[in-house]
Amino acid sequence: GAGVSQSPRYKVTKRGQDVALRCDPISGHVSLYWYRQALGQGPEFLTYFNYEAQQDKSGLPNDRFSAERPEGSISTLTIQRTEQRDSAMYRCASSLAGLAGETQYFGPGTRLLVL
Amino acid sequence: QKEVEQDPGPLSVPEGAIVSLNCTYSNSAFQYFMWYRQYSRKGPELLMYTYSSGNKEDGRFTAQVDKSSKYISLFIRDSQPSDSATYLCAMTSGGSNYKLTFGKGTLLTVNP
Numbered sequence: 690g691a692g693v694s695q696s697p698r699y700k701v702t703k704r705g706q707d708v709a710l711r712c713d714p715i716s717g718h719v720s721l722y723w724y725r726q727a728l729g730q731g732p733e734f735l736t737y738f739n740y741e742a743q744q745d746k747s748g749l750p751n752d753r754f755s756a757e758r759p760e761g762s763i764s765t766l767t768i769q770r771t772e773q774r775d776s777a778m779y780r781c782a783s784s785l786a787g788l789a790g791e792t793q794y795f796g797p798g799t800r801l802l803v804l
Numbered sequence: 805q806k807e808v809e810q811d812p813g814p815l816s817v818p819e820g821a822i823v824s825l826n827c828t829y830s831n832s833a834f835q836y837f838m839w840y841r842q843y844s845r846k847g848p849e850l851l852m853y854t855y856s857s858g859n860k861e862d863g864r865f866t867a868q869v870d871k872s873s874k875y876i877s878l879f880i881r882d883s884q885p886s887d888s889a890t891y892l893c894a895m896t897s898g899g900s901n902y903k904l905t906f907g908k909g910t911l912l913t914v915n916p
Contacts, residue, residue, distance in 0.1 A: 693847070720902065729812065731892045731906025732848065745903060780847060789898030790836035790855060795847030 691715070693796035695781050701802045702771055710766045710799045714783030721764050722793060723756055726778040738764060739787045771803045807831050810893055810907025819916050823880040827893035827907045830874065834895040837869050839878045842890045842909065852878060883914045
């Protein structure tokens with residue numbers, strides 16, 4: 690079956706523009722996670738959903754970052770007024786039932802470059 | 805100090821060597837320990853998963869967790885060129901906290 694998909698795969702934008710990154714989780718997966726991965730680093734948690742409810746957004750760096758999952762499936766991570774320091778790989782992951790220690794399946798990521 | 809420390813390497817070994825990768829952590833609440841493998845330009849994929857302390861073996865891979873020392877290891881026996889990747893340790897406390905905390909990753913190259 691299809692894995693986690695993300696779009697776009699690459700996004701180049703100018704400082705100050707808003708960007709929207711999309712994640713399509715594995716069908717039927719309850720939980721969806723967003724991570725940010727800088728070059729040479731491991732992924733860092735941003736936010737997490739169970740169905741459409743945002744359970745934890747403690748990793749969002751500031752109020753320019755927001756995420757939604759309105760129908761409990763596809764999710765969008767939005768960055769407003771982008772800054773150069775926002776440049777990174779943004780990864781989405783999903784898991785089946787939202788249980789502790791459950792396998793998280795990662796997507797290929799969206800590489801964001803802010804000029 | 806980061807919650808999870810991992811030597812980024814790079815680590816280069818000949819084919820057939822035994823590889824030892826490890827992470828240390830500071831958060832005693834961590835209960836679930838994973839190793840993810842990440843090939844170049846791909847997303848991380850789960851390789852091994854261990855709950856609490858102990859050993860787990862899967863083919864050529866063995867994961868060890870020592871909670872008393874806050875130290876986890878991944879051993880790869882008879883390493884193959886196809887094992888060349890970045891290996892990331894990850895952990896979570898479980899309960900209502902499902903976010904994974906990752907190490908930096910160790911870049912491994914197995915030379916034929």
